[in-house]
Amino acid sequence: MKIISKLEYAKQLLKKHFGYDTFRKGQEAIISNILNGKDSLGIMPTGAGKSICYQIPAIIFDGITIVISPLISLMKDQVDSLNQIGIPSTYINSSLSSKDYLQTMENISLNMYKIIYIAPERLLIDSFLNLLSTLNISMIAVDEAHCISRWGHDFRPSYTEIANVILNLKTRPIVTAFTATATENVKNDIINLLHLDNPFELTTGFDRANLSFIVKNIENRSEFIYEYIKSNLDKSGIIYCLTRKTVDKLYSNLKLLNYSVSRYHAGLSEKERTKNQNDFVYDKTTIMVATNAFGMGIDKSNIRYVIHYNMPKDIESYYQEAGRGGRDGDKAECILLFKRSDIVTNKLLIEQSQSASNHSKDYEKLNEMVDYCNTDKCLRKYILEYFGEKPEFDKCGNCSNCTSDIEVTDITEDSKKILSCIKRMHEGYGLGLVTDVLKGSNTSKIRSMKFDTLSTYGIMNYYSKDTIKDLISYLVTENYLKYVGNQYPILSLNSSAYDVLFKNKTVTIKRKIERIDAKQSNLSEDAIHKQDTDFDNKLFDILRNLRMELSRKYNLPPFIIFADVTLKQMARLYPTSENEMLMINGVGEYKFKEYGEDFLEVIKKYVSENNIDLSEIKQRQINANTNTKNDYSVMSSSAFSDLNNNNIKANLNKTSSKTNKAKKEDTKQISYNLYLQGLSIEEIANERNLVKQTIENHLLECYKEDFEINLDKYIHSEYKEMIFDAFKKVGTDKLKPIKEILPPEVSYFDIKYYLICYLKNSM
Ligand code: ADP
Numbered sequence: 001m002k003i004i005s006k007l008e009y010a011k012q013l014l015k016k017h018f019g020y021d022t023f024r025k026g027q028e029a030i031i032s033n034i035l036n037g038k039d040s041l042g043i044m045p046t047g048a049g050k051s052i053c054y055q056i057p058a059i060i061f062d063g064i065t066i067v068i069s070p071l072i073s074l075m076k077d078q079v080d081s082l083n084q085i086g087i088p089s090t091y092i093n094s095s096l097s098s099k100d101y102l103q104t105m106e107n108i109s110l111n112m113y114k115i116i117y118i119a120p121e122r123l124l125i126d127s128f129l130n131l132l133s134t135l136n137i138s139m140i141a142v143d144e145a146h147c148i149s150r151w152g153h154d155f156r157p158s159y160t161e162i163a164n165v166i167l168n169l170k171t172r173p174i175v176t177a178f179t180a181t182a183t184e185n186v187k188n189d190i191i192n193l194l195h196l197d198n199p200f201e202l203t204t205g206f207d208r209a210n211l212s213f214i215v216k217n218i219e220n221r222s223e224f225i226y227e228y229i230k231s232n233l234d235k236s237g238i239i240y241c242l243t244r245k246t247v248d249k250l251y252s253n254l255k256l257l258n259y260s261v262s263r264y265h266a267g268l269s270e271k272e273r274t275k276n277q278n279d280f281v282y283d284k285t286t287i288m289v290a291t292n293a294f295g296m297g298i299d300k301s302n303i304r305y306v307i308h309y310n311m312p313k314d315i316e317s318y319y320q321e322a323g324r325g326g327r328d329g330d331k332a333e334c335i336l337l338f339k340r341s342d343i344v345t346n347k348l349l350i351e352q353s354q355s356a357s358n359h360s361k362d363y364e365k366l367n368e369m370v371d372y373c374n375t376d377k378c379l380r381k382y383i384l385e386y387f388g389e390k391p392e393f394d395k396c397g398n399c400s401n402c403t404s405d406i407e408v409t410d411i412t413e414d415s416k417k418i419l420s421c422i423k424r425m426h427e428g429y430g431l432g433l434v435t436d437v438l439k440g441s442n443t444s445k446i447r448s449m450k451f452d453t454l455s456t457y458g459i460m461n462y463y464s465k466d467t468i469k470d471l472i473s474y475l476v477t478e479n480y481l482k483y484v485g486n487q488y489p490i491l492s493l494n495s496s497a498y499d500v501l502f503k504n505k506t507v508t509i510k511r512k513i514e515r516i517d518a519k520q521s522n523l524s525e526d527a528i529h530k531q532d533t534d535f536d537n538k539l540f541d542i543l544r545n546l547r548m549e550l551s552r553k554y555n556l557p558p559f560i561i562f563a564d565v566t567l568k569q570m571a572r573l574y575p576t577s578e579n580e581m582l583m584i585n586g587v588g589e590y591k592f593k594e595y596g597e598d599f600l601e602v603i604k605k606y607v608s609e610n611n612i613d614l615s616e617i618k619q620r621q622i623n624a625n626t627n628t629k630n631d632y633s634v635m636s637s638s639a640f641s642d643l644n645n646n647n648i649k650a651n652l653n654k655t656s657s658k659t660n661k662a663k664k665e666d667t668k669q670i671s672y673n674l675y676l677q678g679l680s681i682e683e684i685a686n687e688r689n690l691v692k693q694t695i696e697n698h699l700l701e702c703y704k705e706d707f708e709i710n711l712d713k714y715i716h717s718e719y720k721e722m723i724f725d726a727f728k729k730v731g732t733d734k735l736k737p738i739k740e741i742l743p744p745e746v747s748y749f750d751i752k753y754y755l756i757c758y759l760k761n762s763m
């Protein structure tokens with residue numbers, strides 16, 4: 001049996017249960033310390049993946065892990081998610097009926113769970129403490145650990161009980177603590193009050209690279225919001241307002257405009273709040289208009305924008321609220337709409353608040369918030385410095401201040417293409433379809449409407465769809481275009497558009513516009529699907545609908561079934577077999593068992609109905625994994641497992657004859673046929689007028705792909721052990737370092753051959 005390290009095992013579990021291939025920054029360090037029995041403190045921003053840091057060790061430990069969290073509203077979702085992926089878990093908090101409570105206590109005593117979530121108040125209840133003392137507890141994980149400190153912004157007295165409870169346990173479990181916000185004072189409180197024993201400390205920093213920070217000082221905020229929502233119709237977002245009144249007003253206006261919107265503030269009944277929150281979390285509505293009462297305990301991962309209709313009271317609140325965007329790691333925009341009148345409103349709120357003693361502190365924080373709105377420095381840097389970090393960059397390139405001093409780019413030509421395309425489509429369609437036409441998407445809708453015969457069809461295929469959409473939205477903001485129509489926003493030209501089309505008016509933008517590189521833009525439309533930011537929108541929508549159906553059927557929030565990023569990857573790679581599905585990030589064995597077949601079925605149907613050429617897509621996937629310098633110069637294990645997959649292999653062999661790859665397939669096949677006729681490598685090379693190495697590579701490829709082939713007589717098996725040792729020393733990612741530590745007489749051919757054997761066996 002192969003012996004593997006604990007961390008290696010942890011990685012296998014990450015794939016098996018969560019469907020992820022690698023740990024994120026920080027996760028690996030903290031998990032290996034926990035697995036080595038060390039108390040640990042993780043300070044990681046929202047969305048960094050703190051939960052996995054204690055969940056994976058919890059599966060590995062013999063006993064039970066108790067997770068203490070104040071976020072009662074989150075527990076059910078967290079526990080549902082864990083059970084979904086094969087990690088038996090439960091929770092105890094005040095929301096349980098007495099019947100459920102008793103049942104859960106009994107199940108716990110029967111040792112039915114690996115992870116138990118509890119609210120800190122449980123630690124004050126004797127019956128629960130009695131139960132705890134009978135259990136084999138391996139770890140206590142304290143989530144939102146800043147709640148233990150009076151310096152923190154949400155102090156919970158019951159947190160101070162935790163240390164006592166631990167002291168009274170028969171054996172002391174490992175104690176771990178996690179939080180997203182911790183100043184030096186808070187951190188010291190956590191360590192001291194929890195009695196952490198010489199803990200491993202990890203701070204991954206506060207930066208959230210996938211968030212764009214934008215400040216806008218504009219007169220008409222509602223107008224901005226209407227336009228913004230129109231260009232982001234299918235995306236989930238939160239709009240924070242300072243007062244209940246503003247929430248109600250904005251909510252009714254959006255409702256009047258027929259948007260899918262919910263609201264949340266402390267003035268609503270609890271019943272209504274719960275319903276509205278659920279509607280938003282379950283994707284039944286896409287927009288949430290709320291006061292800062294909303295969001296604590298929401299871990300909806302696919303929030304694509306957080307707009308602050310008003311400036312909030314301090315940077316802590318702002319960063320916490322804005323940070324609710326993009327937890328899945330995908331891009332999100334954090335937009336703060338600032339007006340000087342917000343300062344007055346905030347001052348009033350400070351005056352009205354009870355704790356008179358802290359007013360001066362509150363004013364100070366408010367001033368820093370105003371500075372954020374006025375600074376012309378990098379906004380990200382401003383925030384990070386506020387939290388005590390010393391960022392190494394001056395400009396992040398991803399905030400409104402960094403992008404505003406970027407040289408202006410002339411986009412007149414692109415604008416003309418967009419405007420004339422809309423004109424040619426008789427100003428009758430929305431953002432999605434116009435983008436598809438400009439991009440040259442090959443969809444049945446476009447074919448049936450004959451848009452593929454327009455001269456503007458595919459005329460902007462050198463941009464990703466996102467970029468095209470950005471440009472169109474920019475033309476809307478700049479009033480060249482407007483949206484008309486109520487139910488479906490339809491793009492229509494304003495008079496200034498004609499100045500661009502016919503009077504040589506120039507259009508500029510203060511932004512870099514990224515082109516897809518020239519090589520790729522020559523490829524066909526579906527080749528461009530490969531772009532990381534690009535995916536098949538149609539399929540994505542279909543997958544989302546399926547997810548929605550399943551969400552209703554099992555009464556689970558959609559993001560618990562699969563995250564948006566996971567669906568996007570499916571809509572990019574078109575997995576059609578179990579193996580391929582399991583390679584998608586976010587699809588583990590358990591989720592596959594639960595939903596895999598449903599998704600496969602839909603994808604297969606889509607692929608066949610739309611005549612999508614899978615062989616090309618899968619081939620590109622392989623190419624993306626295998627460096628093209630030399631067929632074998634880089635061969636990662638994952639590239640190899642792609643190749644080993646029967647489905648892909650079958651597709652590989654029927655690759656369309658137009659492509660270079662196909663030519664290469666043919667040439668390999670010819671060498672193989674000659675090999676079958678009994679010719680030696682030299683003879684094949686002579687016969688074909690090719691160099692020996694080329695033939696060797698052809699035959700190695702055949703061997704790799706499990707063709708009927710035996711290369712024994714060409715291989716120097718006496719080097720085998722030496723070569724395998726070299727793999728262990730320098731890894732198998734690159735050939736050159738392997739060759740360099742071996743004696744010169746060991747040929748690349750031998751190395752490549754054994755590399756294939758090695759990778760085949762280590763699967
Ligand atoms: P936090 O508690 O730090 O705010 P979560 O634990 O909720 O963050 O994780 C945020 C998101 O990141 C979740 O959707 C989670 O599944 C995902 N995630 C966590 N770790 C990884 C990983 N190693 N690879 C990919 N996604 C991950």
Ligand code: ZN
Nearest residue numbers: 378396399402
């Ligand atoms: Zn910046």
